[in-house]
Amino acid sequence: MSRGRARAEIVVDAAAIRSNVRRLKAFTETAMMVVVKADGYGHGLTEAARAAREGGADWLGVATIDEALALRGAGDTGPVLCWLTVPGEDYAPAIEQDIDITVSSLRALDEVLNAVGDRPARVQIKVDTGLHRNGAPRSLWHDLMHAARDHERQGRIRVTGIWSHFSSSDEPDDPANDAQQRAFDEALDLAASAGLDPEVRHLANSAAAILRPQSRLDLVRVGIAAYGLDPAPGHTPDLGLVPAMTVRASVAMVKGIAAGQAVSYGRTWIADHDTSLALVPVGYADGLPRSGSNRAHVWAGGSRRPVRGTICMDQFVIDLEGAEVAAGDDVVVFGSGRAGEPTAQDWAEACGTISYEIVTRIGGRLIRRYVDSEETR
Structure with missing residues (x-):
């Protein structure tokens, strides 16, 4: 981890929003309103608006x-x-x-x-x-x-x-x-x-x-699709939309746990084998749903790792199951899915909700950072 890197952050790719709007306009062949309410669905009001306009939002x-x-x-x-x-x-x-x-x-x-x-x-x-x-x-x-x-x-x-x-x-x-x-x-x-x-x-x-x-x-009013998330899972064709939001954090601690030991409040998960755990410094105060406890996954050490125990106010725990992860390493809570990481839709399904809620509620103490993947090509 580079010095001064954020403990946990929301990374928004303006290029993804721009590209999604372009693709949706080409598909619908109709003038388009891009909805940027609720702080741009959690992506930032003015930044999302700017990218949407650049993508052709009328x-x-x-x-x-x-x-x-x-x-x-x-x-x-x-x-x-x-x-x-x-x-x-x-x-x-x-x-x-x-x-x-x-x-x-x-x-x-x-x-x-x-x-x-x-x-x-x-x-x-x-x-x-x-x-x-x-x-x-x-x-x-x-x-x-x-x-x-x-x-x-x-x-x-x-x-x-x-x-x-x-x-x-x-x-x-x-x-x-x-x-x-x-x-x-x-x-x-x-x-x-x-x-x-x-x-x-x-x-x-x-x-x-x-x-x-x-x-x-x-005119069509496009909200969640402009941010790369599926408005009707199981029904929509593949339009090449890319989720614009990634939530990442740095591992705070790694420790071992023996079979029979419990994790987090309420002892809702008990290890059935010796394993190692990583502590991720994000919690429900930052908008992560508690209903993802023992159900959701994150990306760490090159693979999906399950959330173990109850998600707390400031932190949660994942089971490394032998993956090589150290304190300071990156964890992707959810992202675009292109590297195999869970998406906001995956979290929504784990939590029994919709992707709209996942992206609009995330925030709290997380820093929001903007990138533009088109500028780095």
Whole structure:
């Protein structure tokens, strides 16, 4: 280990994000919004956004106004959409920065209108087609769209988009997908009858963008796939996407253990043979799920090594099973998988969750470092 090297870190390859976006655009042949909410799915908001733009992202998508303003503060001047607000939000800065604001109710539309100053607000209407999360319910579509058109005629807003979100696009045979697309078509017909002519109509998230060509419309919203992770494991074709995040650490200690001795809190693993253990200085305070205890694997000494015992707040233990590993050596908790190391998807399967959760929750005390593998070729 070189002097001064991080105890544990997240390494993000900007080239992977850039390449993934290029591949997805080529595959879908559709304008693309890359979603960079939640600190770029754990990869870094502004750095992920920059790589996505370099890869050809036409739009960026975030959840909150604060995230959108952070993009503007970092110098991004392209189209940005935000979609999660609460009563009392300050919409004025977003309007001034030409950020597209999602409205799903008459209340939200009124609050946006109250914040309009010298320039019209860019507004997108989200309709609920069956996810039953955010989005205007069917009973409100008529009134919301006609109200939006009235204010658009007055020059106070510009309705730039109509959109919705699938509930089950990662399960391509779920009949809910067809039902939601039919409902969205109804919403678009109603918008047209109200006199709205939005710049973009969008429904497809990562899984739908890949698996459901009929849902691509004017724009696809790609989140997890842009970071190289499979949005629908078992269903998606191989597009050559590469996971952009690697989590690595330095072995803190190596020690032997005799058969019959237990490891970590609760004695949940007892060695059935003499073996050696390595201590990895990452834990649940850094976002590693405790549910990976005795189930997940890491890469050490040139092979996958099992996690033994309970993952602790600051550290966990792996079974070396004879592998040549010393204190200071590298451990890859998860990475791209190209060298055989576990991926975020492997950890997700071990923990009974999804790769989204693995990459967005990792952090804590880990240092984030950026590399660009295209620059080193």
